[in-house]
Amino acid sequence: MRIGVYVCHCGLNIAGVLDPQDLSEFAGTLPDVEVARDIQFTCSDTGQETIKEDIVEHKLDGVVVAACSPRLHEPTFRKVIADAGMNPFLLEMANIREQCSWVHMEEPARAQEKAKDLIRMAVAKAALLNPLVGEVMPVSQDVLVIGGGVAGIQAALDLADSGLRVYLVERKPTIGGYMALLTDVFPTNDCSICVLAPKMTDVYNHPLITLISYAEILNIEGSVGRFTVSGIKKARFVDESLCKGCINDCAAVCPVEVPDEYQFGLGKRKAIYMPIPQSVPLVVCIDPQACVGCGLCAEACPVDAVKYDQEPEEFKFDVGAIIVATGWKPFDPARKEEFGYGRYKDVITGLQMERLLNAAGPTRGEVVRPSTGEIARSIAFIQCVGSRDHTVGNVYCSRVCCMYALKNAQLVKEKDPDADITIHYIDMRAGGEGYEEFYERAQRLGINFVRGRVSEVQEVDGGLVLTYEDTLLGRFRNSRYDLVCLSTGLEANSDADVVGNILGLAKRPDGFFEIAHPKMRPVEAHIDGVFIAGCASGPKEIQVSIAQGGAAAAKALRLLSRGELALDPVTAMVDTDKCIGCKLCVEICPSKAISVERTAMVDEASCKGCGTCAAACPVDAIDMRLFSDEQILAQVRAATATKREYPFIVGFLCNWCSYAGADLAGTSRIQYPPNMRVIRVMCVGRVDPSFVIEALRNGADGVLISGCRLGECHYDKGNYQAYQRVQVLRGVLEAVGVNPKRVKIIWCAASEGEILAKEMRTFVDELKEIGSIGDELKGGSA
Amino acid sequence: MNEFTKEVLRLAGDEVKTCIQCGTCSASCPTAHLMDNSIRKLVKFVLEGMKDEALNSRSIWLCTSCLACTVRCPRGIRPMAVVSALKQIYEAEGMRNRDSIHEEIFNRHIKERGRVSEFFLSAEYMLRNPQSAAQIISFGAELIPRGKIDIEIRPDSIEGRDEVKRIFEELGGA
Amino acid sequence: MKLAYYPGCVARATGKEYEISTRSVCSALGIELEEIDDWNCCGATHVSNELVAVGLAARNLARTELPVMTGCSICYSKLRSAVLRLEDNGVKRKVNSVLEREYTGAEVKHLIEVIMEVLEGADDGVIASLEGLKVAPYYGCLLTRPCGGIDSPENPAVLEKLLRTLGAEPVDFRLKMKCCGGPIFMTEEAAASDTAFKILECAKESGADAIMVVCPLCHLMLDANQHAMEKKFGAEIDLPVLYVTQLTGLALGLGVEELGMGMNSVSPAPVLEKLEAARGAEEEEGEVC
Known part of the structure; x- marks a missing residue:
């Protein structure tokens, strides 16, 4: 190997504490080093030129830059050596600024020794670097959108309008999702279907969107850029190309009536039915479970669209990206037996209330008591049914129930200003643009609010009696109402489990699909090329679902727009x-x-x-192409070559959080003892127990492993993996006579330089207490 | 957090901290309407470290241990365990009332003999709380002629009473 | 079927007729009961220290290999709560450090579960149906609590099902799950009576001929205390309160002595008369045919 080493002064940032000339002289003595220099500002044009000239002149096949953090200038120097004709992956940096000169300002002599070790480690790794070439792969530019609710609709339209072909697969006979079944929507009380129907029609008419309704996805193979999707389109027993959507002719003659799932059981539909008047596609469907095969509809159909012998059709296509917009399912309130849903007819759900209030609903917009059909004059809304409730396993807030109860209460009150309406709540949550104003509007309309969770609902003499404590007054009450509406929460859609399993999507403890980062990557899955939008990743309002549909479309577009992936x-x-x-x-x-x-x-x-x-x-x-076992072990050996510190610590820090945290300690000039030699890994999940054992065997008194805080790993759960491995390793160490406290694992976020510094100080003290590893090594066989 | 709060949390579970004061417990309680402070408020007293208010609440002694609160609490708290904790602290502080005297007798009888005899339990309670005499005598007058309470000379004991005593002494201190 | 039997302290005193009828019914149904040797009190609702309560229950459970059956809802709840707490290894270790026999796990059953199992399996278990009898099924508090026991703690149906199996008609009874106040009767008579009397009134309003109970403390409150409460609140109730085993025994054709029915405070005579009348009518009908 012919390695060039460049030690940066960085003005006085490094040279104010360390002696760069001494460091470069030291570097010159290391094996494989062909040339070593100290440079005022290595990242400046002059510095860059020096490196480029050396590469050519000395025929270098490895470069080490001892300067600032690789998180800052690794891209810069990779480009420099690439410009000189070298493979950019033949670069290694020694971080002697953020993690040396800036954090050991009071102890220049010890810092100088540490810098030498860091350079020796970098040279050792550089000697083992291999040229790497990133391949370019052509990709499909088509996108699959799973789920035709409002999030999926928005994603499909945005992608198609940008020129990408979209396959929108929906399992129901119509798209529109739950939004198509709501009455007016908060916080503006505008008609839900009036704003959604045009988008549904746009989907149908868009030349770049292939809508596959009443279908199931059965398999997805491949990976980002080249997924192959297959599934079946269920038989409607109606020819989609012939049906005119006139509905009256066929359904009118059908003799079978079943509960209408699109009215949440409040109304009836026929065995041949149009899901909703605004269905897209506007095609009827025969329910094979209900149909008695009498043939009346086939006779009545003026265009002979009814096909009893229709078979399911298979489909298969390739896409480059997938958007999962599989939505949610309502909590089943029968699980909260104390509220009597399913036992008492006049206890209904929020979605049933939507249908009652809807002019196209079973009562043409009248809010009646299902038991009698009379108008309900007094109505109680019970909040948090199935949300914020450990007894049903749903710890989370469903986020929309406060707002939809406020909205439905307002709609009732507007129809019937004398109606007696009470919302029983634990906390009213109205965070969002115009939401608190909406709450206030409800108060002004004369809606009552009682703070206290209802403990039970009982039917007494034809009325419903609610038992509760008004917690603000500290009084116990039994109040009687005509109708009780349970504000049921949102749950993860179990129908989406198949797709989730096929794609390998992770689920959070709440059952919804987990996104790649709870804050920074809100619509990305852990799987490359897969995006999640809307309620599939948790309860959301319509406006947020639409925003996410758009965001997921933008992410897919960004991924596929060039037609190739590097x-x-x-x-x-x-x-x-x-x-x-x-x-x-x-x-x-x-x-x-x-x-x-x-x-x-x-x-x-x-x-x-x-x-x-x-x-x-x-x-x-x-093994890894970069950060290979061989490279890391070489770093460990180089780190422990002289050990001019006691206690001597080898550290493994993850690139995204802990290494960044250590850099932050540097930029914040937080001082800590210079006992540790840091090896950067992409994730602490990379830390093989053999690295730790090698460090201890070579005389390190302690090993510190630091990863992202639990739940914040950039690779999902690498830190948990590391934790488990450390636990096992500690047991092994103890068994061979090595104090297990010599291996420490901590969590440190990129913002927590102070924590890293503090942990360093503590660990040094702890190790001093434990003593040198020398004795333990003699006794044991580690 | 003061020592009182810590002690209740130790006895009743750390999840008590997560109370959202929703009132489900008190609304489910069969004797809530007779209480000076609802069970919900007792939890608040505990979390605020209001020891005197909590220990002096009559409510503690009106709890029938029916577990309705515990079955329904949306936070998975066991409000009844909070009441039990308060009873223990009350007794540990040397406070006494007719209810705690009854508990003390009941526990002592089990500890010493392994079982409880309703006859001796009532008799001792009547001696320690003479105001209860009328109620107990009239109840006895109903039950004794029916042969449902035997007038015993000497209370029975089980053979494993030493083991039972250890249960009280060694587990009760923890 | 062979089960370990945990009578509980009250079975030997104010709940004697429960024990008498339990033994008679079990014997008639072919259930062999083996009383747990040297059992101790479960602590009922009066042992506030949770670990002690768990220890008391664990000592009983550790004394048998058989599934443990009890008729008392308080004992049932306490034994079951202990089993749940003992799933925690830390708790189990502590408790076992004091016990002479190690607790390793246990199955706890309530008497009614056992009766239901046998009756459902039998072809002709019920020989003298309770037809015509309206009964208020009183669950009380602890039969279904904590969760995970014999039935839902919110809307249970097991007693209604049992009554139907026996041929009786269960009435809709709103306060069937409200606590009787029994645990605080001795010390807080006013509160306990207030609670219990509401239950009696509600049962009366429901049109029942009798109340069925599954716990000796509930029985004490609703039966033994009924006359005193009638006086106190100035209202007539006069509603027989029968143990589940007494009603089951009648349906199995057992005699009133075998069922300890002479020990009930409120006379069960009206119930017996009604049953007799109904059976008489049936027989007459039979003769005509």
Whole structure:
């Protein structure tokens, strides 16, 4: 190897504490180093030119820059060496500014020793770097949108309007989702279907959208850029191309009546039916469970569209990206037995109230008591039914129930100003533009609010009696109402489990699909090329679902717009000779990038390079192209070559949080003892126990592993994996006579430089207490 | 958080901290309408460290231990366990009333003999709280002729009373 | 079927007729009861220290290998609560450190579960149907609490089902789940009576001929205390309160002595007369045919 080492002064930022000339002289003595220089500002044009000239002149095949954090200038120097004709992955940086000169300002001599170690480590790794080439892959520019609710509709329209072909797959006979069944919507009380129907029609008419309704997805294969989707379109027993949507002729003669699921059981429909008047496609459907096969509809149909022998049709197509907009399902309030839903006819759900209030609903907009058909004059709304409730396993707030109850209460009050309406709540939640104003409007209309969760509803003499404590007055009450409306919450749609399982989507404890980052990546799944929009990832208002549909479309467009994907070469690779096909890696991979036939295979388009699989592989058959076992072990050995500190610590910090946190300690000039030599890994899930053992065997007194805070891992759960491995390793160490407290695992966010510094100080003290590792090594066999 | 709050949380569970004061417990309570402070308020007293208010509430002694609150609490708190904790602290503080005297007798009888005899329980309670005499005697007059209460000379004990005593002494301190 | 029997303290005193009728019914149904050797009090609702309460229950449960059956709802709830708490290994370790026999796990059943199981399996278990009898099924509080026991703690139906199996008609009874106040009767008589009397009134309004109870404390409050409460509140109730085993025994054709019916405070005579009348009518009809 012929390595060039460049030690930066960074003005006085580095040179004010360290001696760069001494460092470059030291570097010159290291094996494989061809040339070593100290430079005032390495990132300046002059600095860059020096490196480029050396590469040519000395025929370098490795470059080490000892300067600032690689998180700052790694891209800069990769470009510099690439410009000089070298592979950009033959660069390694030694972070002697953020993690050395800025944090050990009071102890220049010890800092100088640390800087030497850091350079030795970087040179050791550089000697083992391989040229890597990122491949470019052509991709399909078509997109699959799963679910035709408002989020899916918005995503499909935005993509198609941008010129991409969209397949919109909906399992029901019509698109529109729950929004199509609501009456007016908050906070403006405008008609829901009036604003949605035009979008539904646009979907139908758009030349770039293929709408596949009444269909199920059965399989999805492949990965980002080249998914293959297959499924079936169920038989409607009606020819979609012939049906004119006139409905009256066929349904009028049908003798079978069943409860109408589109009225939530309040009304009836026929066995041949149009789901809703605004159905898209405007085609009837025969319910095979209800149909008696009498043939009357076929006779009545003027265009002979009824086809009793229609078979399900299979479909199959390729797409580059997938948007999951599978929505939600209503909580079943019969599970809260104390509220009497299902036992008492006049206890209804929020969705049933929507239908009662809807002019196209079963009562043409009259809010009646289902038991008698009389107008309900007194109505209670009970909030948080199935939400914020451990007894049914739903800890979360469903976010929309306060607002929809306020809205429905207003609509009733506007029709009947004398109606007696009370909302029983725990906390009214009206956060959103115009929402608090909406709450106030309800108060002004004369709607009562009682703070206190209703404990039970009982039917007494034909009325419904609610028992509750008015917690603001501290009084117990029994109040009687004509009608009780349960503000039922939103649950994860269990119908989406099939798609979730096929795609390998992660679920949160609340049952909804998990997004890649709770804040920064709101519409991305953990799987490359898969996006999530709307209530599939948790309860949301209509406006947020629409925003997410648009956002997911934009993300898919960004991914596919060039028609090709540049693949990051920092991926895992499998030694098929070693692999035993145990599938441990398949389970552990957060990106579902590994599959096993006989041996494991890594899909490089999907692999994010976290390295958890490499650490988990029981036979060391998986390695990383960068951050390889060999490279990291070389860093460990280089770090422990002289050990001019006591206690001596080797650290493994994850790139995204902890390494960034350590950099922040530097930029904030937070001082901590210079006892640690840091090895950067992409994720702490990469830390193989053999790295830790190697460090201890070579005389490190302690090993610190620091990852993202639990729940914040950039690769989903790499930090949990690391935690488990550390627990096991500690047991092993104890068994061989090494104090398990020598291995410490902590969590540190990118914003927590102070925490990292504090943990360092504590760990140094703890290790001093434990003592040098020397004695333990003699006794044990570690 | 004061020591009183910590002690209740230790006895009744840390989840008590997550109370949202929704009132489900008190609205489910069969004796709530007779209480000076509802069970919901007792929880608030506990969380605010208001020891005197909590321990002096008559409500503690009106709890029938029916568990309606516990079955329904949306936060998974066991409000009845809060009441039990308050009873224990009340007794540990050396406070006494007719209700705590009854508890004390009941517990002592189990601890010493393994079982409870309604006859001796009532007899001792009547001696310690003479105001209860009329009620107990009239109840006895109803039950004794029917052969449902035996007038015992000496209370029976089980053989494993030492084990039962250990249960009280070794588990009760924890 | 062979079960471990946990009578509970009250079975040996104010709940004697419950124990008498329990033994008679179980014997008639072929259920063999093996009383737990040297059992101790479950602590009822008066042991406030949770760990002690769990320890008391665990000592009883550890003394048998058989499923444990009890007729008292308080004992049932306490034993079941203990089983739930003992799922926590920390609690189990502590409790076992004091016990002479190690607790390893247990199954707890309420008497009515056992009766239902046998009756459902039998072809002709009921020989003298309780037809014509309207009964208010009183669950009380602890039969279904904590959750996970014999039936839903909010809207249970097991007693109604049992009554129908026996041929009786269960009436709709709004306060069937409200606590009787029994645990505080001794110390807080006013509150307990207030609570219990509401239940009696509600049962009366429901048009029942009798109340069915599954717990000796409920029985004490609603039966033994009924006359005193009638006096106190100045209202007549006069509603027989029968144990589940007494009603089951009648349906199995057992005699009133075997069912300890002479020990009830409110005379069960009207119930017996009504049943006799109904049976008489049936027989007459039979003769005509």
